Amino acid sequence: MLDASCPRIRTALASAAVLALLSCLDTQVQAAPAYNPISPTMANMTVTLTGEDLTLDQLIQVARYGAKVQVSPEAVQREADHYGLLLEAAAEGIPVYWFNRGAGDQRETVIFSGDPLSAENKPKIERSLLTEFRMSALGGMGPEVTEEEIVRAMMVVRANGMTYNAPSPQLAQMLIDLINKRITPVVQSRGSLGEADLSPLGNIGGTMVGAGDAYYQGVRMPAAEALAKAGLKPMQPFAADNNALTSSNSYSTAIAALATHDARRALEWADLIYAMDLNGMNSSITPLSLVVQRERPEKWLNWDAARVMGMIKGSYLFGDDPKRIIQDPESLRASSIRQASAWEAWADLKDSIIFQMNSSDHNPAVRTDLSPTDSWELSTPQMMKYYVKGGPNSKGKHGYIVSNANWDPYPMANKMEAFVIALANMDVAVMLRIDRFSSTFFTGVKASDVVPHDQTGGFFAGVGGYDPVDLQQEIQSLTNPVAPFGAAIVGTVEDLQAQTRIKAYRVSQAVSTTFDLLGHDLLAGAFWVDIRKAQDASREFGPGTTAAWTAFRKVVPFKPDLSVMPKQSNTAAATSFIKATEPSTFYPYVEATDQPRK
Numbered sequence: 366m367l368d369a370s371c372p373r374i375r376t377a378l379a380s381a382a383v384l385a386l387l388s389c390l391d392t393q394v395q396a397a398p399a400y401n402p403i404s405p406t407m408a409n410m411t412v413t414l415t416g417e418d419l420t421l422d423q424l425i426q427v428a429r430y431g432a433k434v435q436v437s438p439e440a441v442q443r444e445a446d447h448y449g450l451l452l453e454a455a456a457e458g459i460p461v462y463w464f465n466r467g468a469g470d471q472r473e474t475v476i477f478s479g480d481p482l483s484a485e486n487k488p489k490i491e492r493s494l495l496t497e498f499r500m501s502a503l504g505g506m507g508p509e510v511t512e513e514e515i516v517r518a519m520m521v522v523r524a525n526g527m528t529y530n531a532p533s534p535q536l537a538q539m540l541i542d543l544i545n546k547r548i549t550p551v552v553q554s555r556g557s558l559g560e561a562d563l564s565p566l567g568n569i570g571g572t573m574v575g576a577g578d579a580y581y582q583g584v585r586m587p588a589a590e591a592l593a594k595a596g597l598k599p600m601q602p603f604a605a606d607n608n609a610l611t612s613s614n615s616y617s618t619a620i621a622a623l624a625t626h627d628a629r630r631a632l633e634w635a636d637l638i639y640a641m642d643l644n645g646m647n648s649s650i651t652p653l654s655l656v657v658q659r660e661r662p663e664k665w666l667n668w669d670a671a672r673v674m675g676m677i678k679g680s681y682l683f684g685d686d687p688k689r690i691i692q693d694p695e696s697l698r699a700s701s702i703r704q705a706s707a708w709e710a711w712a713d714l715k716d717s718i719i720f721q722m723n724s725s726d727h728n729p730a731v732r733t734d735l736s737p738t739d740s741w742e743l744s745t746p747q748m749m750k751y752y753v754k755g756g757p758n759s760k761g762k763h764g765y766i767v768s769n770a771n772w773d774p775y776p777m778a779n780k781m782e783a784f785v786i787a788l789a790n791m792d793v794a795v796m797l798r799i800d801r802f803s804s805t806f807f808t809g810v811k812a813s814d815v816v817p818h819d820q821t822g823g824f825f826a827g828v829g830g831y832d833p834v835d836l837q838q839e840i841q842s843l844t845n846p847v848a849p850f851g852a853a854i855v856g857t858v859e860d861l862q863a864q865t866r867i868k869a870y871r872v873s874q875a876v877s878t879t880f881d882l883l884g885h886d887l888l889a890g891a892f893w894v895d896i897r898k899a900q901d902a903s904r905e906f907g908p909g910t911t912a913a914w915t916a917f918r919k920v921v922p923f924k925p926d927l928s929v930m931p932k933q934s935n936t937a938a939a940t941s942f943i944k945a946t947e948p949s950t951f952y953p954y955v956e957a958t959d960q961p962r963k
Contacts (some may be wrong), residue, residue: 433544436541441537449762460751463953465477492938519566520652560859570602573599618777643682681906707788735765743765769911778863783870812893832936885939
């Protein structure tokens with residue numbers, strides 16, 4: 366029998382007013398906020414989800430550019446086996462968290478007994494879940510997520526991880542259909558404590574049953590209408606579908622994954638612009654030299670120094686210049702060290718996100734590939750309580766279904782904060798080296814002594830000032846770790862929170878602001894490369910520097926047409942340029958190795 370004491374069921378059935386509210390969900394359309402739909406330029410591509418090898422690039426292809434997804438036959442079979450085991454567990458009388466037992470402080474409450482497919486249990490389970498899915502359309506708190514790519518990324522991460530769980534076939538298929546038909550649910554940005562993103566994923570569940578609002582091909586409408594336009598019918602959830610959909614950190618993981626993908630571009634540009642700055646400052650290249658790197662043989666330090674050295678190979682910096690000072694400001698000398706450290710933190714974060722995307726963060730854990738004889742603890746009385754012997758519902762397959770804490774999003778949560786700190790330590794060097802171009806103690810010459818003001822619009826862009834300092838202050842404000850916190854909620858059962866949503870958005874903000882800061886740096890570096898070229902037209906700057914500088918000058922010319930008012934500032938144009946331009950076009954990205962530089 367279904368037990369109305371379960372908080373979710375109790376809430377759903379509380380009053381006729383709630384039921385009346387449910388009937389409105391199918392048609393209610395709220396005032397649409399500003400929304401950023403994706404550009405589906407890769408809609409003809411298909412990414413196969415296996416649960417094991419989803420990459421950041423593949424996630425971007427689907428989330429940002431509209432590629433389709435399919436689930437591998439092996440993963441489909443794994444889902445089917447786990448679903449059958451779930452049904453069989455209940456039929457055998459085995460307690461299963463958030464299925465035949467309640468959730469949270471209702472974990473010992475019996476929701477139903479016996480076979481879930483029985484004539485008595487099946488319709489009651491279906492009614493309960495349909496009510497819960499529809500109510501989930503109202504879960505969480507605004508503001509709404511306005512980036513379509515975040516919601517799509519969340520669905521991809523969940524679809525990939527769900528292959529380890531026990532969704533009904535209709536739930537697993539509907540999630541794929543939403544992605545491929547480009548039905549993007551309206552999702553509230555708040556309501557997750559970072560220990561499973563229940564509310565944002567619940568919003569997706571609302572769309573699956575035709576409740577609330579969704580975007581179809583970028584246009585907002587009632588979810589039921591979006592499903593109809595895509596040729597889909599609202600889904601009937603069953604079994605533990607509420608648990609299968611929402612017990613995951615895929616919302617926070619999606620935000621972090623998108624930001625981490627973009628961070629690689631920011632770091633590549635940081636190296637390229639640093640190479641430009643070295644040329645612009647007429648710097649000494651000794652800190653990057655093999656002499657120095659052999660003194661400190663660390664993988665990332667040596668890798669980044671060699672990378673920047675390759676960008677400036679053939680530059681005039683390797684020739685003798687009596688006016689070149691023996692030692693540059695520390696912000697230039699140490700930039701490679703700071704950037705290498707940011708690269709190292711980025712690689713750690715990337716690895717943790719790849720792990721998070723390709724493993725189960727679900728409770729309970731379901732396995733059909735284990736038997737009591739596989740390990741000593743599996744045959745103990747405690748573990749045998751959760752051993753499913755196998756029967757008709759599981760097609761004879763056996764296995765275990767056990768409670769766990771896999772929804773705890775560590776180590777990813779720690780790595781996110783570590784990366785923001787490393788990025789800020791890189792950015793303070795960027796901010797300072799921009800300012801150092803304003804000092805003739807380091808440049809050796811005034812720019813106006815080489816090129817008159819009136820030939821550059823009367824303004825020498827990117828030589829310090831308020832903006833870079835303001836941006837660095839913004840980045841610095843993100844570096845204080847979110848204090849560890851635990852509030853004993855849900856009858857004191859759920860007493861840990863990871864604040865993963867907050868940490869993920871901090872990564873995203875830090876990366877975005879770093880792009881803005883690098884835009885200023887690009888203006889400064891490119892400007893001073895022009896000055897050095899004006900001093901001596903025979904000067905070369907190295908392949909990476911020259912390629913990036915030349916491409917940028919096609920967008921933001923050194924000598925602008927002063928009769929035409931530009932549509933945007935040079936700094937905005939520079940930031941847009943690096944966000945839109947693949948840096949490997951100018952210098953290839955090769956992953957770091959442990960091989961020493963030769």
